[in-house]
Amino acid sequence: MATQSTEEYLEAIYKLGGEREPLAISVLAERLSVSSPSVSEMARKLAEQGLASYEPYKGVTLTAEGQARALAVIRRHRLWERFLTDTLGFSWDQVHDEACRLEHVTSPLVEERLAEFLETPQTCPHGHPMPTAQGKVTVEAARPLSALEPGQRGVVLWVPEEKVEMLQYLTALGLKPQATVQVEAVAPFQGPLTVRIGEAWHPLGWEVASQIMVRLL
Amino acid sequence: MATQSTEEYLEAIYKLGGEREPLAISVLAERLSVSSPSVSEMARKLAEQGLASYEPYKGVTLTAEGQARALAVIRRHRLWERFLTDTLGFSWDQVHDEACRLEHVTSPLVEERLAEFLETPQTCPHGHPMPTAQGKVTVEAARPLSALEPGQRGVVLWVPEEKVEMLQYLTALGLKPQATVQVEAVAPFQGPLTVRIGEAWHPLGWEVASQIMVRLL
DNA sequence: TTTTTATATTAGGCATACCTATTTTAACGA
């Protein structure tokens, strides 16, 4: 079985795009808060186990098997997040860390029953899509809120899930999945946007807006 | 924080009576399926951390702090068992191993919300008492079914929780917590009992009967 | 009291998953 650490690497590689193209060691090291020698070493081990291909000085890429494992972990993570918010009443800024531990100790059987109990949710509380039990995931076409022109409207699809303070800020704004948002103005040079959420107008930093993914209406 | 392994040791020491009197290294090694040098080493480490007192060649005993930690782990274990049976529909023979992993990744906050969601259960599915969030546990006076005289009746209080095949057998017999059982006959020399459960008579090996704890009626 | 035996400890290793310090590589600009 893959260790907890292995699963953490697989998940991170997948989320950083290493399921498509070689991912740099330093990027992974930054994300996982470990040194790059640690990542080099693990990259070699993942390759030995057939979960990744690794070319020194090139980067690391998941194999089909590695992708499947990564998606299984991500599915468990998102199912637990739904459980924690929907069933236990946690707020969406509290659930990532808890789910990050639970995801590694969840058997396929518990995963299956949990999904049934939750009525087969299609997204996590942050709007990210739920991989299927068969290891498929459908990612809806999306663009960052910061890419909208003044006057355009969008529906929020998903938001970053690991940034506690940002999630609390987004809660205050009402910027959550399914919310409709209209861009009123965009200041130049990646400056702040003015957005309408429901009946209220809010200034919104470009950095934040670029992390809110929306579907254009 | 205590590691998963540390928690496993604390739990085992507690359950084997090491919260009261020194527990032999070999007994712990047998229970945890590890070598006795591994146990000696961990006993020393637990003592260093103030979780146990350890006298070489004497045995290991939990400190007050060690007991509190053990009971916290046991509480989480039993809460997860209830969740798995009551909410996800698992049978009582499937839940021990799952709970044994979940118990180590459960924050106090999740523990609290889970207990609320389950409506503050007083026992696990096998009838063992639920320690309180404050680290207290009340163990009802009980005797093994094998200690009953012919003609005496009892209510099942708890059964062993880790033995999958035995739990399946007990399910077939209807021997579960709250069930009423009457001893009809006891063969000598720790021989089989004949017991009435509901309307049915069953022969029951002494070894099994000695592990079913009952309250005399 | 001495010997035997069961139990426990010590000694020495191994795998995992980290680390820092050092060396190597590859890419880029002069």
Next chain:
DNA sequence: TCGTTAAAATAGGTATGCCTAATATAAAAA
């Protein structure tokens, strides 16, 4: 083309939690 530089690899080390083999202890039997 040749240095410079940033990124990544290697070398060597640590803590945890296991292991087996050898040794020591304590209790029981002779």
